[in-house]
Amino acid sequence: MGQPVNVGVVGCGAISAQYFRTIDRLPQLRLVAVADLDLDRAREAVRSYAGVDVLSVAELMADARIDVVLNLTIPAAHAEIALQAIAAGKDVYCEKPLAATAADAGRMLRAADAAQVRVGCAPDTVLGTGTQTARKAIDDGLIGRPVAATATMMTPGHERWHPNPDFYYAPGGGPLLDMGPYYVTSLVTLLGPVATVIGAASRTRAKRTIGSGPRRGEDIPVTVDTHVTGVLVHASGVLSTLVMSFDAAATKAPRIEVHGEEGSLVVPDPNHFDGDVLLSGVGDEGWRALPAAAGYVGAGRGVGLADFASTPAGEEPRAGGTLAFHVLDVMESLLASAHSGTAVHITSTCERPRPVALLDQVVPR
Template sequence: MGQPVNVGVVGCGAISAQYFQTIERLPRLRVAAVADLDLDRAREAVRPYAGVDVLGVAELMADPRVDVVLNLTIPAAHAEIALRAIDAGKDVYCEKPLAAAKTDAERVLLAADAAGVRVGCAPDTVLGTGTQTARKAIDDGLIGRPVAATATMMTPGHERWHPNPDFYYVPGGGPLLDMGPYYITSLVTLLGPVASVIGAASRPRAKRTIGSGPRQGEEIPVTVDTHVTGVLVHTSGALSTLVMSFDGVSTKSPHIEVHGESGSLVVPNPNHFDGDVLLSAAGDADWRPLPESAGYLGAGRGVGLADFASTPAGTEPRAGGALAFHVLDIMESLLASAHSGAGVRIASTCERPLPVPLQDA
């Protein structure tokens, strides 16, 4: 009782540094061991942190000290590593998406259920004060009954800055699978699960050029859609319009807006934990910021893992497998609709995650 949860991290790429920094300041968690295909990279990643063992993947899975496996591998390896953790009898928390394909994600959830272990998944940014304050405003009736939302992400593509961007342009990547989880998880948090979708998509360029690092100037193939748009029909009846693109340059559109019968909200970037929530109620002359009223204050990547680890048995974690599977189902269905030209019913559903009262992370 009172001991921190020991975390075994698999994958020490770029995102791992943010997790390590957050876990270092969360008393509920402790990084016990890390593993990576490149052991030198793993050693370098944990060099600032004392007492962390660098192991092979099999060693980490077998280590009895490890309570939960934090899966930070590339999307194509998410299911494989999750299944290995489950087979070892350990809870597992994945970077988004839960898997590169819905069929693989389903295998993970079924295996976890059979083994009696739990599955969690990023993004946990929606647990911060930005999305949670907006959610509380909706729940408190500040905009009346929600009827619509927009979500927009527009960028030229991650190959500009990432030295090894190949995985962004293969199945499991693209703007929808890479950035969509932030936006769709936020929309489900705000408006509830999705019943059906209709989409359209394009792939204007067959190759991308790496813009930085030792491979600068190298061309890589594009095998996924790089501009995806569509409409999500929420079970509540609200309609969300989504645009996810690696083919634009910039946009002045809010990341997310939610419109109700008596007001509208601007919701901050769901890739961040905080930010100003703006309200324009009927009769207001202008937008006004709302004070932070819900969510984890000072949160960083990894707070969802802490929330997951402290969720009582029998309660679905806020960043849980059911939500992550539903979000993946929505994204795959949106792409299926884009390619078929027909609307698609969403087979899965989930409970709207529990709200986060305002508290320090």
Template sequence: MGKPLNVGIIGCGAIIAQYLANFRRLDQVRLVAVADLDPARAQAVADDYDGVRALSVEGLLSAADVDLVLNLTIPAAHADVALKAIAAGKSVYGEKPLAATTEEARRVLDAAREAGVVVGCAPDTVLGTGIQTARKAIDDGLIGAPISASATMATPGHERWHPNPDFYYQPGGGPLLDMGPYYVTALVTLLGPVTSVLGAASHTRDERTIGSGARQGEKVPVTIDSHVTGVLVHASGALSTLFMSFDAVKSKSPNIEIHGERGSLVVPDPNHFDGDVELFPLGATDWETLPVSAGYVDSGRGFGIADLAATPRGKEPRAGGALAYHALEVMESLLESAHKGTSVAIHSTVDRPDRVELTVLADRADALQPK
């Protein structure tokens, strides 16, 4: 606390652009190095920004000025990269999911605890004004005691736009593990931890056709469930219904709805950081849009790292490893339940993260600038 957190990024794929854009604005974060299995991709980033050097993965892990490794590799590599970073004495912040399996994720958290370093994990969308304004509405009792929620994500598949969609259809991918972290993390942030799940899943097609890029027309095998639905039982007693699909075409329903004894909320897309929160109180005649009242204003990917940097030592970050592990266990257990046909208990728990008060993080005077 009190000085910028020096960050090194491993993985220079498409998502890095969003992190770079926001790192320019954050006093709490300073990017110092990047690495990628393709050295040219790392060098391209370093060539564009002053003060950032391209290193090998091993070189970045051993760099004395790197405090935290931002892990932007594919899901199958998340645990391996995180464990190497932890072994090098670095804190870690990863893209979602925390790991491909809860077994791997547990090794990451155990190693971090033993090493005395911090683990954070996307999605940090829950720290934006959309989810946080909804959280404040619940905390303020505007809907009374929450009873239920529904969360819906429907798309015909990422192969329609992604030039290399293979990992979406391999273990660690699929609609639940790819997009579910946004929804499950939001539901836990809003309603608290989950104690059990009941799921069902289907596998519609054995292959997908790439729709763009150099590989357009190439077939990709599908080895995961491409449509998953289920019920989450929260410790509070609230019930959430989850619908995650790479098979459906489009949904007209809100992304998340929360229903309570005295009102209902429409919560904006948890894949975004902002959006309108709408309230329908008991006895009203129409929906009302609530004023923005909580969360990081004008936030984006990387704000979770700034929040981690500002978190007192010994306290779990809001976008922390414990929350990411719990969300991963919920999703893994939903798939287990779908295959077994029975309810599955969730063994982990997590404190409902503290609400983010309405906060504007000042733009940096010495921002990361293009050359």
């Protein structure tokens, strides 16, 4: 299987534990070092992982052992850390979104191209059996020609449970930039790139109150839209209706539905790797669950990093920077449309990521 890819992680916040567990169980990845502004937090994060060094960011970037930097910082710091990794000659894989703005993301990709290193980005949930089985059903013609889709995420907001939710309500956050990457990446994976968007947005409160942790009861400012809706016009002609909200109590709407001329699919939550794909054809009286037919089985956050690391040189990774930039461009353009009241043409594009065959692990080619 060759030598494992050595990973250095910058940012040891809440999401890092999920990545560490996945890296620990995949033989093609090796966690060698972590860095965080809070070194005590970094030490605690890797306390149960023997042999992992705790370094400063500068030390980690200079460490010749590290092949790829896993960037788990807050969105506002994604570009800064990624550019440092690129300047050090290392591949970089970011937590979503790729950057706080498309302009920053573009700088990252241009720098990576000039340095001949690669950029990858979450979400990798679309590589699991849920979205991949739905994609195979579409590609196999089970719903006929796709016509429309809906994607819905309605919650009261993350301040109820997250002890430090400030970044969710700052530039680079909000329901669209936080959760939208899962949904838009899934829609692009299922239906291809987006050509035009039409949006609307609102902001119901100027502040939010933290509901847990040592800062419980503290108010934080809201500087982003907290309810965003719109239509994505895919290059294929499919129309996807998107609703992302931190202003609702709950919803019974499926996370994603895809409708074709001959049938409809319910697609599992794109924030998870698996789940039942439901199919109802024209004339059917109900829904039937499809067996898992594609995707990584039992995957966890970090499987996209392994897929990225094992992608041959010259081939775009499934969780690659081009896809992540297009998704960010779509979301940023949707907000621009909401504020201008006019449709916005998407200047970027990407290929649909290669499908994932039904596998039980990520293996290098």
